[in-house]
Amino acid sequence: MIKLHDKYFKPFVSAKEIDAALERMAIEIAEDVGDEIPMFIGVLNGSFMVVSDFVKKYPKPCEVTFIKLASYEGVKSSEDIQRLIGLTQDLTGRTVIILEDIIDTGKTLAEIHRIFKNENVKALKIATLFYKPEAYKKDFKLHYIGIEIPNKFIVGYGLDYDGLGRDLPEVYQIKQTQHMTNLVLFGPPGAGKGTQA
Ligand code: 5GP
Numbered sequence: 001m002i003k004l005h006d007k008y009f010k011p012f013v014s015a016k017e018i019d020a021a022l023e024r025m026a027i028e029i030a031e032d033v034g035d036e037i038p039m040f041i042g043v044l045n046g047s048f049m050v051v052s053d054f055v056k057k058y059p060k061p062c063e064v065t066f067i068k069l070a071s072y073e074g075v076k077s078s079e080d081i082q083r084l085i086g087l088t089q090d091l092t093g094r095t096v097i098i099l100e101d102i103i104d105t106g107k108t109l110a111e112i113h114r115i116f117k118n119e120n121v122k123a124l125k126i127a128t129l130f131y132k133p134e135a136y137k138k139d140f141k142l143h144y145i146g147i148e149i150p151n152k153f154i155v156g157y158g159l160d161y162d163g164l165g166r167d168l169p170e171v172y173q174i175k176q177t178q179h180m181t182n183l184v185l186f187g188p189p190g191a192g193k194g195t196q197a
Pocket residue numbers: 046101102103104105106107108109152153154155156159160161196197
């Protein structure tokens with residue numbers, strides 16, 4: 001068990017299981033892509049480990065780049081429209097495969113689809129290491145899924161809890177015991193705070 005900030009996490013997915021999932025995905029994608037050279041696009045920050053390990057397993061030539069979605073600063077808007085950082089290449093006619101760490105509600109994915117609508121790509125495909133089917137609220141197709149997980153908060157392998165945990169080589173799941181609940185409810189001021197995105 002590990003502690004990050006005020007929360008406890010238990011081992012959930014081993015580095016070996018992650019490795020096997022990425023290997024499966026790499027082989028499946030390579031078969032589907034055929035002779036084309038795909039452009040893999042990682043969505044920062046969370047996907048940096050996924051991309052690094054995935055492309056090493058991809059058995060054919062490919063290109064790799066990263067994008068980052070950032071909220072507009074100083075704009076009060078009820079709609080949570082995001083802007084894109086990092087897309088400089090011309091993607092006309094290309095097969096683009098988005099590499100995600102995790103798909104939860106699908107909100108980030110909706111933004112990606114909105115952004116890529118204006119690029120004349122040949123195909124836009126979505127690959128994600130982790131997927132929470134119970135939390136997913138959109139209709140966008142997920143072409144390649146590594147590991148389906150229950151709707152519980154995880155950390156490690158690129159995924160953070162309030163900045164911590166990205167560096168862990170395996171994945172941990174939040175521990176919600178009676179004891180934990182008491183900690184959050186009756187702990188010192190500030191205990192139990194923290195973002196989950
Ligand atoms: P969505 O937009 O699909 O709701 O969520 C995608 C983003 O939310 C991820 O890229 C990640 O930053 C964050 N997220 C969703 N679920 C988890 C989780 O279980 N753990 C962590 N650390 N981040 C998550």
